Amino acid sequence: MSWPVRLKLALLVITTVVLQTTLFPDLRMFGIAPDVCLVATIAVAFHIGPEKGAVYGFASGLAIDLFLQTPLGLSALAFALVGYGVGILQTGLTRTPRFVAPFVGGVGGLVGGILFVGFAALAGEDQVLAFRTLWVLPLAALYDALLAIPLFPIARWATRGGADLPAAVRGGAPSMREL
Numbered sequence: 001m002s003w004p005v006r007l008k009l010a011l012l013v014i015t016t017v018v019l020q021t022t023l024f025p026d027l028r029m030f031g032i033a034p035d036v037c038l039v040a041t042i043a044v045a046f047h048i049g050p051e052k053g054a055v056y057g058f059a060s061g062l063a064i065d066l067f068l069q070t071p072l073g074l075s076a077l078a079f080a081l082v083g084y085g086v087g088i089l090q091t092g093l094t095r096t097p098r099f100v101a102p103f104v105g106g107v108g109g110l111v112g113g114i115l116f117v118g119f120a121a122l123a124g125e126d127q128v129l130a131f132r133t134l135w136v137l138p139l140a141a142l143y144d145a146l147l148a149i150p151l152f153p154i155a156r157w158a159t160r161g162g163a164d165l166p167a168a169v170r171g172g173a174p175s176m177r178e179l
Contacts, residue, residue, distance in 0.1 A: 001052065001161070008158040009044065009056060016040045017063045032136055034143040035109060036151075037064045037075070041083045042108035043101070043148060043155030050087030057083030071123045078115040082108050105148020110141035 020036040027033070037060045045053020061079030065072050086108055093100075114137060120128040 038112045041079045043151045045083035045086040046090045047159040050084045053083035053087035054080045082112040101148045101152040102145040106145030109144030113137040
């Protein structure tokens with residue numbers, strides 16, 4: 001992975017953490033805020049594959065864990081597993097249908113939420129095992145699906161390197177495709 005891609009992904013982590021901790025707590029639907037960092041992880045993993053998606057998910061989850069009152073690493077573990085799973089799913093697709101962003105965003109959000117709740121319960125966080133959780137997870141997944149629509153193109157931009165630039169801009173010889 002080239003350094004411009006790494007820089008763009010680091011900026012995406014910072015941006016999503018800032019948005020999730022400052023803006024989206026005030027943009028709640030039915031009292032539920034989306035998980036912006038998880039949806040960004042899903043979108044990035046869809047574009048760069050399982051291993052790099054898991055690494056991005058771990059970094060993004062660890063960054064958001066710094067702002068949560070749960071044990072450090074819960075979001076990192078859940079995001080890394082979801083990123084790996086979405087990357088595996090993406091490798092099996094031969095064509096990408098138009099509705100893939102909200103579908104993968106919603107299902108990934110639901111799986112990520114279930115993993116987070118499961119790991120939190122294993123870590124002794126009993127407050128996550130409430131009846132309200134059964135209501136919150138599907139609604140948060142729906143909100144995540146809506147948020148995936150703008151985040152998937154942003155993730156595509158962030159994961160593209162300089163290879164799609166013309167040779168004159170890259171500073172190298174033209175490729176066969178450009179001739």
